[in-house]
Every structure is written in structure tokens, then in C-alpha cells.
Amino acid sequence: MKQTISDIAKLAGVSKSTVSRHLNGGYVSVEAKERIEQVIKETGYEPNTFAQNLKLKTSNFIGVIIPRLDSYATARILIGVDEKLKQNNYQMLIANTSQNKDREVESLYSFANQKVAGIILLATEITEKHQTAIDNIKIPIIIMGQEHCKYNCIVYDDFNAAYELAQYVIDMGHKKIAYLGVPEYDVSVGVKRKAGFKKAVNEGRNMDISYHVTSFAIEDAVNMSNSIIKDEKPSLIFCATDNIALGTIGSIYSNHLQVPADISVVGFGGYKVSEIIYPGLTTVRFDYNNTGTIAGENIIKLIKGEFINKLIISNYQIIKKKSVDKLE
Amino acid sequence: MKQTISDIAKLAGVSKSTVSRHLNGGYVSVEAKERIEQVIKETGYEPNTFAQNLKLKTSNFIGVIIPRLDSYATARILIGVDEKLKQNNYQMLIANTSQNKDREVESLYSFANQKVAGIILLATEITEKHQTAIDNIKIPIIIMGQEHCKYNCIVYDDFNAAYELAQYVIDMGHKKIAYLGVPEYDVSVGVKRKAGFKKAVNEGRNMDISYHVTSFAIEDAVNMSNSIIKDEKPSLIFCATDNIALGTIGSIYSNHLQVPADISVVGFGGYKVSEIIYPGLTTVRFDYNNTGTIAGENIIKLIKGEFINKLIISNYQIIKKKSVDKLE
DNA sequence: CTGAAAGCGCTTACAG
DNA sequence: CTGAAAGCGCTTACAG
Numbered sequence: 001m002k003q004t005i006s007d008i009a010k011l012a013g014v015s016k017s018t019v020s021r022h023l024n025g026g027y028v029s030v031e032a033k034e035r036i037e038q039v040i041k042e043t044g045y046e047p048n049t050f051a052q053n054l055k056l057k058t059s060n061f062i063g064v065i066i067p068r069l070d071s072y073a074t075a076r077i078l079i080g081v082d083e084k085l086k087q088n089n090y091q092m093l094i095a096n097t098s099q100n101k102d103r104e105v106e107s108l109y110s111f112a113n114q115k116v117a118g119i120i121l122l123a124t125e126i127t128e129k130h131q132t133a134i135d136n137i138k139i140p141i142i143i144m145g146q147e148h149c150k151y152n153c154i155v156y157d158d159f160n161a162a163y164e165l166a167q168y169v170i171d172m173g174h175k176k177i178a179y180l181g182v183p184e185y186d187v188s189v190g191v192k193r194k195a196g197f198k199k200a201v202n203e204g205r206n207m208d209i210s211y212h213v214t215s216f217a218i219e220d221a222v223n224m225s226n227s228i229i230k231d232e233k234p235s236l237i238f239c240a241t242d243n244i245a246l247g248t249i250g251s252i253y254s255n256h257l258q259v260p261a262d263i264s265v266v267g268f269g270g271y272k273v274s275e276i277i278y279p280g281l282t283t284v285r286f287d288y289n290n291t292g293t294i295a296g297e298n299i300i301k302l303i304k305g306e307f308i309n310k311l312i313i314s315n316y317q318i319i320k321k322k323s324v325d326k327l328e
Numbered sequence: 329m330k331q332t333i334s335d336i337a338k339l340a341g342v343s344k345s346t347v348s349r350h351l352n353g354g355y356v357s358v359e360a361k362e363r364i365e366q367v368i369k370e371t372g373y374e375p376n377t378f379a380q381n382l383k384l385k386t387s388n389f390i391g392v393i394i395p396r397l398d399s400y401a402t403a404r405i406l407i408g409v410d411e412k413l414k415q416n417n418y419q420m421l422i423a424n425t426s427q428n429k430d431r432e433v434e435s436l437y438s439f440a441n442q443k444v445a446g447i448i449l450l451a452t453e454i455t456e457k458h459q460t461a462i463d464n465i466k467i468p469i470i471i472m473g474q475e476h477c478k479y480n481c482i483v484y485d486d487f488n489a490a491y492e493l494a495q496y497v498i499d500m501g502h503k504k505i506a507y508l509g510v511p512e513y514d515v516s517v518g519v520k521r522k523a524g525f526k527k528a529v530n531e532g533r534n535m536d537i538s539y540h541v542t543s544f545a546i547e548d549a550v551n552m553s554n555s556i557i558k559d560e561k562p563s564l565i566f567c568a569t570d571n572i573a574l575g576t577i578g579s580i581y582s583n584h585l586q587v588p589a590d591i592s593v594v595g596f597g598g599y600k601v602s603e604i605i606y607p608g609l610t611t612v613r614f615d616y617n618n619t620g621t622i623a624g625e626n627i628i629k630l631i632k633g634e635f636i637n638k639l640i641i642s643n644y645q646i647i648k649k650k651s652v653d654k655l656e
Numbered sequence: 657c658t659g660a661a662a663g664c665g666c667t668t669a670c671a672g
Numbered sequence: 673c674t675g676a677a678a679g680c681g682c683t684t685a686c687a688g
Binding site for chain 1: 374378382397398400403404406420421424441442546574575577604605606
């Protein structure tokens with residue numbers, strides 16, 4: 001039924017060794033090569049990967065650990081990674097942790113057990129346990145979305161993006177701003193975006209800023225925005241993610257106010273939906289697809305022992321839409 | 329370094345066969361069992377899956393073929409599938425075809441080559457080539473989203489959902505309706521939803537209906553809606569998917585009209601964002617997460633040779649929001 | 657209830 | 673340039 005390397009060897013009149021050598025780019029005479037290729041074409045032979053992996057003690061799997069699957073950013077990254085891996089005959093393996101950090105660590109070990117050739121970690125936080133696991137398993141790894149001095153990282157330019165976006169809203173005349181962020185365990189989103197924002201407002205004059213913390217869930221953003229709207233009535237709510245911004249916009253409308261006439265809103269992330277909703281959401285766009293491609297490229301280089309940049313800072317674009325009103 | 333079954337056998341003072349038998353639930357004396365378990369606990373031994381798979385000529389992989397990764401519905405389904413598979417010690421393998429039908433067929437063969445234990449196909453269309461592939465590879469398969477008499481399927485109740493949603497908008501007083509659908513190669517979305525809609529409007533009186541076809545892409549929906557709005561000015565646009573509805577809403581606003589005051593809109597799918605945007609989108613919700621779980625359960629049953637229902641029709645809910653105006 | 661042996665399909669020194 | 677042989681780590685009849 002299914003052909004093995006012995007069948008091919010027999011049909012081509014050579015030994016298994018020679019077939020294997022041909023497949024793996026070793027020295028084979030021209031005649032042998034031709035006969036083997038001919039037989040492979042006729043039979044459609046494909047090597048058994050389990051046997052290969054067993055022998056070689058590695059695999060062509062690359063594990064990707066993600067915090068959630070139903071996220072636009074994650075999906076775009078995975079598409080980029082997957083395309084690049086496919087081109088290079090690697091296969092993507094996904095471990096979805098559903099925002100559970102223990103599962104991230106477990107996934108590191110279980111990927112090691114499955115002998116993946118490399119790992120890409122879409123990180124939220126790098127704890128001690130993460131580091132122990134990464135150091136123990138000794139598998140090439142690339143960390144995305146968070147910076148860590150010990151490892152190879154690809155990060156977004158959260159600080160400068162937040163700084164530039166904040167400058168823009170200040171230029172638009174906003175002074176009374178509510179910043180709606182996330183907890184600081186997430187360094188990129190919780191700390192850096194806030195820091196960039198702070199830098200800009202510190203450079204402004206007569207600013208009246210309040211800071212609030214919510215979660216990544218839309219529902220929580222809705223609740224938090226409701227109280228912000230009632231208590232403070234800022235002219236703009238600066239949201240640390242697009243999801244938070246969507247929740248905030250919903251909350252503004254349900255309070256019978258208008259965006260941007262009554263309250264302006266900005267987000268962070270560049271979701272496609274942010275462009276479709278009305279009014280368009282002013283936000284920061286990161287090129288997730290591209291960073292996924294780079295991650296795929298780099299993990300392969302790392303596996304091959306080639307040089308890669310230890311830290312890659314991905315670029316961003318400020319998307320200016322109608323959700324920010326110009327104040328006089 | 330890494331322990332093998334021989335190491336465990338030596339440490340426990342038994343043979344490899346006995347260790348293997350214990351691991352696979354065969355007859356082992358109580359004393360042997362205890363010693364083996366003890367050693368496994370101490371060493372943290374985990375069997376090498378490549379060796380197991382090589383020997384058993386199968387794997388614990390289950391392949392899932394998806395048309396795209398950046399879709400809310402797909403993501404929810406994958407979450408459901410993944411959870412269920414994990415619970416049962418299966419591992420999900422994803423093949424993203426980027427809407428390319430040839431890749432679907434290729435993926436069937438390549439999954440077969442990887443000796444997956446089962447396949448779940450999120451189908452858009454079942455062509456001859458699909459059937460040939462499915463029949464050739466002889467691997468348990470479940471098809472989701474499209475119905476086919478030869479295979480085990482899980483489908484959404486597109487016909488009745490569209491019928492009920494259409495009845496609702498007719499009850500709300502709409503008579504001049506533009507139906508914005510997709511091509512008929514997609515039986516579930518292109519044919520069944522339209523048929524359900526038609527049945528309802530045929531039962532209505534003095535209906536003035538126009539039919540239009542667009543793609544699944546938001547951009548195309550925007551363009552098509554622009555011309556519908558200019559040429560016909562219907563009181564409601566009935567969209568075959570939520571993405572199309574989002575595009576339509578954007579188009580309405582950019583024509584300086586209001587939803588629902590000037591034109592009402594309904595969608596199909598129950599995206600989370602449909603609830604967040606303002607006004608809320610009236611739509612049909614399918615429980616994607618749950619159908620994913622069922623697909624996971626059923627593929628495992630199929631692999632074990634257990635009985636499953638040949639056709640499962642998943643339920644739906646009509647979500648009534650503000651995007652539909654009540655006409656007098 | 658247990659162990660020795662064969663074999664899954666491949667790769668890789670090794671000797672020629 | 674080529675082939676015989678060993679071995680990757682596991683499972684499973686088979687004989688005891």
C-alpha cells in the first residue's frame with residue numbers, strides 16, 4: 001500500500017542507504033540519482049516523518065504559544081508565521097493557553113516533549129517560571145510582544161506609538177483626558193503605552209489627566225467607561241487597546257452621547273473592524289502579519305544556527321479617523 | 329538525559345514489555361505495577377511519540393482544515409475543538425488554506441501523509457476533487473458548515489434562521505428590501521440563507537425585493553452597498569453575513585444616511601463585534617464554540633468506531649438589536 | 657503474569 | 673560512490 005524507502009530502493013535497484021542519501025543531499029552517482037527520482041515520481045513516495053524524527057531526535061514542528069485564539073492580532077500573526085514555515089517545510093503547532101499563564105509554562109515543556117525544533121511565544125508576561133522552563137528545555141525560542149534581555153524578542157514600538165498618538169490628540173486640543181489602561185504585569189501594553197502617553201501629556205500644558213485600569217475584556221471596559229463618563233466627563237478617552245475602545249464607544253452611545261461630538265476616543269492595535277465602524281476609530285496600527293513572517297523567518301534561522309537580531313522593534317502607523325474631534 | 333522505556337524497565341527491575349503493557353493497560357502484577365509507577369513518577373518519564381506512532385502507524389493528531397484564520401467564527405470553532413481534543417489527549421493540527429480550494433484538497437492528502445487519526449473540514453464547497461481525496465485517504469472525517477449525503481456533517485440551520493429573521497423584518501414593516509448575498513457555490517450561505525429569506529418574503533404581501541451577489545470581503549460589500557443605496561434606496565438591506573453587514577453599515581454612513589433611521593440592516597453570524605458597534609446589529613447567532621466541541625467529540629468517537637449522528641443541525645438565536653427600524 | 661525477539665521506516669558512520 | 677549493519681524508542685504476538 002504505502003511505499004517505504006525499501007520499496008523505492010528495490011524498484012530503483014539500489015540500497016536504502018543510497019535512496020536516503022539522495023533524499024538528504026549526499027553523494028549519489030548521476031545514474032542512481034535519475035533512477036531513484038524516476039521511481040519516486042512514479043510511486044509518489046513520501047518519507048515517513050515519524051521514522052525520520054525518531055532517528056533524528058527532532059522534528060519539523062515549530063510550536064507557537066498564544067494567549068487566545070479569538071484575537072485579530074493573534075490570527076494575523078499566525079497567518080504570517082504559518083506562511084513562512086510552510087515555505088520552509090516546517091509545520092506550525094499551536095498551543096492556545098486561554099490567557100492562563102500556567103498553561104504557557106506547561107506548553108513550553110510539552111512542546112519540548114514533542115521535540116519541536118523551535119518555539120515562538122506570544123508573550124504577556126515573562127515570569128520566573130517561564131525563564132526556568134525556557135532555560136531548561138534548550139530549544140530555540142523567539143518571544144513576541146514583550147521585551148526580555150535574556151532572549152530574542154520581536155516587540156512593537158509601544159512607547160513611541162503611544163507618545164505620538166498622545167501628541168496628536170493634544171494637538172487636536174484635548175486637555176481633559178481619561179487614560180484607560182491595563183494592569184502593569186503586561187509590560188508592553190500596561191507600562192510602555194502608558195509611559196509614552198505620560199511623556200506627551202507632561203510636555204503639554206494645563207493638562208487634566210486621570211488614569212484608570214481595566215482588563216482586556218470588552219465588558220469590563222464598558223463598565224469602567226460608564227463610571228468615567230458619569231464622574232468626569234473627559235473630552236477624550238485614551239484606550240490602551242482597540243477592544244477597550246470598542247467597549248468605550250458602546251458605553252458612550254448607551255449614555256446617549258455621541259462620538260466624537262461629546263467624547264472623543266482613541267484605541268490601539270489597528271483592528272480591521274476599527275476601520276469599519278462608524279465613526280472610524282483613531283488608533284495605532286501594528287503590522288501583525290509582517291511581524292509573524294519575521295518571527296517565522298527568524299526561528300528558522302535560529303534553528304539553523306544563523307545570526308539574527310536579538311531585538312527587533314516593529315514599526316507602527318497612526319491611523320487618523322473621525323473618532324477624535326478637533327477642539328478650539 | 330531523556331529517559332527511554334528501557335531505562336524505566338531497568339530501574340523498575342522488569343522488562344520493557346512489562347512497562348509497555350502497564351502503560352497501555354495490559355495485565356501486570358500489582359507489585360510490578362507499583363514499582364513501575366514509582367519509577368515513572370521519579371523520573372518524569374514520557375513515552376516518545378514518534379516511536380509510538382511509527383510502531384502503531386497512526387498518531388494522536390487530528391487535522392482541522394480551515395478556509396481562513398482571521399475569522400471570528402473559525403476562531404471560536406477551533407477553541408471548542410482544541411479544548412475537547414486536549415481533554416482526550418489528541419493534538420490539533422491546523423491547515424489554513426487562505427480560501428484556496430486546491431489547498432483544501434492538498435491538505436487532505438498531506439494530513440493523510442502525516443497519519444492524522446481524524447480530520448475536521450470547515451467546508452465551503454465539496455467538489456469532486458474533495459470527494460475523491462476523502463474517499464482515497466480513508467481517514468475518519470467530519471464536515472462542518474456544509475451538508476453532504478456521503479459524509480458525517482455538522483451544519484448550521486441556515487434555512488430556518490434566514491426564514492425566521494426575514495419574518496421578523498417583515499413584521500417590522502419592511503417591504504422594500506435588498507438582499508445582499510454570496511455566490512451559490514457555497515450552499516449553506518449562498519443557497520440556504522437565500523432560500524429561507526425567499527420563503528418568508530413569498531409569504532409576505534406587496535413585497536419589493538431585489539437580489540444582489542457580493543463576496544465575503546468587507547470591501548466588496550461596501551462597493552455593492554453604495555450602488556444599492558444610490559439606485560434603490562431600500563428600507564432594509566438583508567446581508568448574508570455579518571461582515572457584509574459591517575461593510576453595508578459603513579457604506580450607509582459614508583453616504584450621510586443613518587442606521588436605522590434611513591436604512592435598516594441585518595446580518596448573519598453573531599460576531600461579538602456586532603454587539604459592540606452602535607447601533608447594535610440585528611443578526612443570527614450560531615454557537616460556534618459549541619459546534620467545535622461537538623466536532624471534537626464526534627471525531628474521537630468516529631476514530632474509536634463508536635456511533636455518531638450522521639447529520640447534526642446546530643441551533644441558532646435571532647439577536648434583535650437597534651439596526652432594524654419599526655416602520656408604520 | 658512475564659520476557660526475548662522482531663519489526664515499524666528511517667539515517668548514518670563504517671568499510672569497501 | 674555504494675551497501676550492510678546498527679540503532680532511534682516503542683509495541684505486540686509468542687512462548688513460557
